[in-house]
Amino acid sequence: DTEVTQTPKHLVMGMTNKKSLKCEQHMGHRAMYWYKQKAKKPPELMFVYSYEKLSINESVPSRFSPECPNSSLLNLHLHALQPEDSALYLCASSSQTEMNTEAFFGQGTRLTVV
Amino acid sequence: DAKTTQPNSMESNEEEPVHLPCNHSTISGTDYIHWYRQLPSQGPEYVIHGLTSNVNNRMASLAIAEDRKSSTLILHRATLRDAAVYYCILRPLEPEHLSSGSARQLTFGSGTQLTVLP
Numbered sequence: 379d380t381e382v383t384q385t386p387k388h389l390v391m392g393m394t395n396k397k398s399l400k401c402e403q404h405m406g407h408r409a410m411y412w413y414k415q416k417a418k419k420p421p422e423l424m425f426v427y428s429y430e431k432l433s434i435n436e437s438v439p440s441r442f443s444p445e446c447p448n449s450s451l452l453n454l455h456l457h458a459l460q461p462e463d464s465a466l467y468l469c470a471s472s473s474q475t476e477m478n479t480e481a482f483f484g485q486g487t488r489l490t491v492v
Numbered sequence: 493d494a495k496t497t498q499p500n501s502m503e504s505n506e507e508e509p510v511h512l513p514c515n516h517s518t519i520s521g522t523d524y525i526h527w528y529r530q531l532p533s534q535g536p537e538y539v540i541h542g543l544t545s546n547v548n549n550r551m552a553s554l555a556i557a558e559d560r561k562s563s564t565l566i567l568h569r570a571t572l573r574d575a576a577v578y579y580c581i582l583r584p585l586e587p588e589h590l591s592s593g594s595a596r597q598l599t600f601g602s603g604t605q606l607t608v609l610p
Binding site for chain 1: 526528534535536537538541577579596597598599600601602603
């Protein structure tokens with residue numbers, strides 16, 4: 379199984395709502411990533427987890443709160459978002475124990491903030 | 493992080509080879525060269541990677557310059573399904589990444605939009 383599964387595929391939320399994005403992989407990868415991608419732009423790195431600990435936070439606003447409850451799951455909790463946060467949110471995973479292998483990406487969650 | 497430079501866009505005719513260039517003049521000795529592509533409305537997918545030697549797989553070939561300051565992704569026969577944004581990425585691997593468990597970054601540049609003409 380070489381899949382990274384993201385749910386939901388689409389999400390519309392109001393600025394006062396609280397929602398969560400979910401990412402799951404069963405490849406035994408211990409590095410997991412969140413990216414944000416605006417239309418016609420490359421993915422921008424938000425957070426990196428290594429062995430379930432937050433390793434990199436690219437100065438992301440606190441209204442985005444990541445969580446890695448176990449080695450297979452990665453969540454992104456959303457609260458009080460702004461319309462400009464509307465984007466495709468991508469999750470990825472890669473091995474931490476093998477020499478320079480590839481990252482696997484999910485299909486993303488298309489988020490619209492209204 | 494070392495940066496990469498790619499043309500914004502390229503066109504190719506269907507069933508012809510495509511050579512996608514990438515410059516990475518500040519590459520360090522431990523940077524691997526990765527290529528990913530992103531088809532419309534999908535997440536990025538891995539294409540190929542290499543360190544010093546040319547690499548081939550079922551999707552593409554990667555030609556790496558002797559000084560490693562540039563590389564070229566080669567699609568041998570472009571199909572309409574190869575129309576995508578292609579990203580050239582330098583991914584560092586320091587030995588301490590493996591021993592300490594720190595995560596390796598994967599930072600995207602602007603990429604090349606490949607259009608395949610029928």
